[in-house]
Amino acid sequence: MRITLQNRTFSEICVGDTASLTRTLTREDAEVFAIMSSDHNPTHLDDAWAAKLLKNGKVSGHSMWAGSLFSSLLGNELPGPGTVYREQTLRFLRAVELGDTLTLTLTATEKREDEHVIVFHCQGVNQRHEMVVEGYATVEAPIEKVTVSADPLPEITVRRRSHVFSRLLETTQATEPVKVAVCHPCDEVSLTGAMDAARHGVITPVLVGPSKRIRSIAREFGINIDGCRIIDTEHSHASASTAVGLCRTGECEALMKGSLHTDELMHEVAKGDTGLRTGRRISHVYIIDTPAYPKPLFITDAAINIYPSLQDKADICQNAIDLVRVMGVEQPLVAILSAVETVYPKITSTIEAAALCKMADRGQIRGGILDGPLAFDNAISSEAARIKNISSPVAGNADILLVPDLEAGNMLAKQLCYLAEAEAAGVVLGARVPIILTSRADSAKARLASCVVAARYAQARRTGKQKLVTGVG
Secondary structure, eight states: OOEEEEOOOGGGOOTTOEEEEEEEOOHHHHHHHHHHHTOOOGGGTOHHHHHHHOSSOSOBOOHHHHHHHHHHHHHHTSSOTTOEEEEEEEEEOSOOBTTOEEEEEEEEEEEETTTTEEEEEEEEEOTTOOEEEEEEEEEEOOSSOOEEEEOOOOOOOOOOTTHHHHHHHHHOOOSSOEEEEEEOOOSHHHHHHHHHHHHTTSEEEEEEEOHHHHHHHHHHHTOOOTTOEEEEOSSHHHHHHHHHHHHHTTSOSEEEEOSSOHHHHHHHHTOTTTSOOOSSOOEEEEEEEOTTSSSOEEEEOSSSOSSOOHHHHHHHHHHHHHHHHHTTOSSOEEEEEOSSSSOOTTSHHHHHHHHHHHHHHTTSSOSSEEEEEEOHHHHHOHHHHHHTTOOOSSTTOOSEEEOSSHHHHHHHHHHHHHHSOOEEEEEEESSSSOEEOOOTTSOHHHHHHHHHHHHHHHHHHHHTOSOOOSOOO
C-alpha cells in the first residue's frame, strides 16, 4: 500500500506549531539499529551483559535510536519532504529500556527568513511521563509545496544465522574427546576441519593417509598437526581400509571422510566381512540450521539410500530418532513427507507413510512420534496445518523430516541452504560407529557441527546413555 506525504513550507509554519509520534522500543528495533550503526555494545543486545554492566540491569536501546526518531518527524511531517538538516543537539536524560513507549514532539521556536531556517525544540517522554531526551534541531525548510506518493519501505526481518550450531557448540559437554579415524585428509579443507574439531576439544584425530602428503598440506596452509598420530598409507583405497579397520577393532569411535570420494569410503564401510555393517540399514542425516525455523531440522535420507524400500525407511527413521534423542529431544517428532497429506494410492510414498505410522503404533519403530503423509508446509508450519485442518503433535513442529527418496531429500536440503540461508551438517548412522561426511562447500561451522554431532552420538554409545534399538521389525 502506497503512502502519501505532504510537506509544510517555510511560509506555512508558525512558531509554536508542533508534531508528534509515538514508538515502542522492541528487541528487534535494538538489533536492527545495531546492524545499521555497527554498534555492538552488548548492553543493547544481551540480557546477561546488561545485568552485569548497567545500573538498571536491563537491556537498553541505543540512545541515538530515540534521537533518530526526530529525523523521522522532520522528514515526514514537520516540515516534511524537502527538509534539509543543518544541526541537531540532544541531551539523553534516561535510558530507554526494551518495551518503553516514547512520545516525541517537535515544537517550532524560531524562524529565520533570510535562509528559510527553522529551529525546533525536541522532546521525548516515556510512558511514565519522564523526560528521556531533549534538544534542538535546526533545519532548512522547503519553500515549494509538494505531495509525495511513495511505496512503503522494504520490510526487515531479523534472522539469526547459525543459531542452532552456535548453541550446539556452546552446550557440548564432552567428558573427553572422541577418537576419530580421519580418512585421507589430503587437502586443506579436510585437514583443517579435523584439526578445528580437535582444537575445540571435540575429537582426537588419528590421521590416516600418505604421511608425507599430509605433512606437506599442513606446512603449506599453516595447519598445526603437532602431537597427532599419523598412520601412513599408500593411497586412498588403503586409507579407507585402514580407517575402517581402526573403527572395527574399537580403537576409534567415529570415522571422518577426508579428500577421497564418498563412494570409496562407503564401499569399505559396507563390506560384510571387514566393514562396519550392523543389522540396521546405513543412512545419512542432515542437521539443518536455518534462520527461518526455531530448532534444528533433521532431514533423512538425502545422501545414501536412493529409492529406499518400506523396511529401509523403517531403519532410516529409527536411525534418525536415535540421533535426535542423543541431541536432547526425549521424543522426536517425525514428519513423513509426501506431496500431499492424505493417503492416495497412486502416490506410493503416502501409502508407505501410513504403514510407517502403523509400524510405530505396533512398536516396530520406537522412541518417536510419527505422522504422515504430510506435505512439507504442513510439517513445518502450524498455520499451514491449521488451514488444512490437520490436528497432530507433529504438524508444524517437526524435528525429523523423513523424505520419500534421495532425490527429494537432496533437493530439499540444498534448497534450504541456497534459498533459506541454512547451513547443513551431516552424519551417517546405522554402522558400528558414526561417520562424518563433510563437503568442500560446507562452512567451517558446519564441518565442526558435524564433528560435534558424531562425537555426542559416540559418547552416548560409550556411556550407555543412548538406548539404541538393535533391530527394527
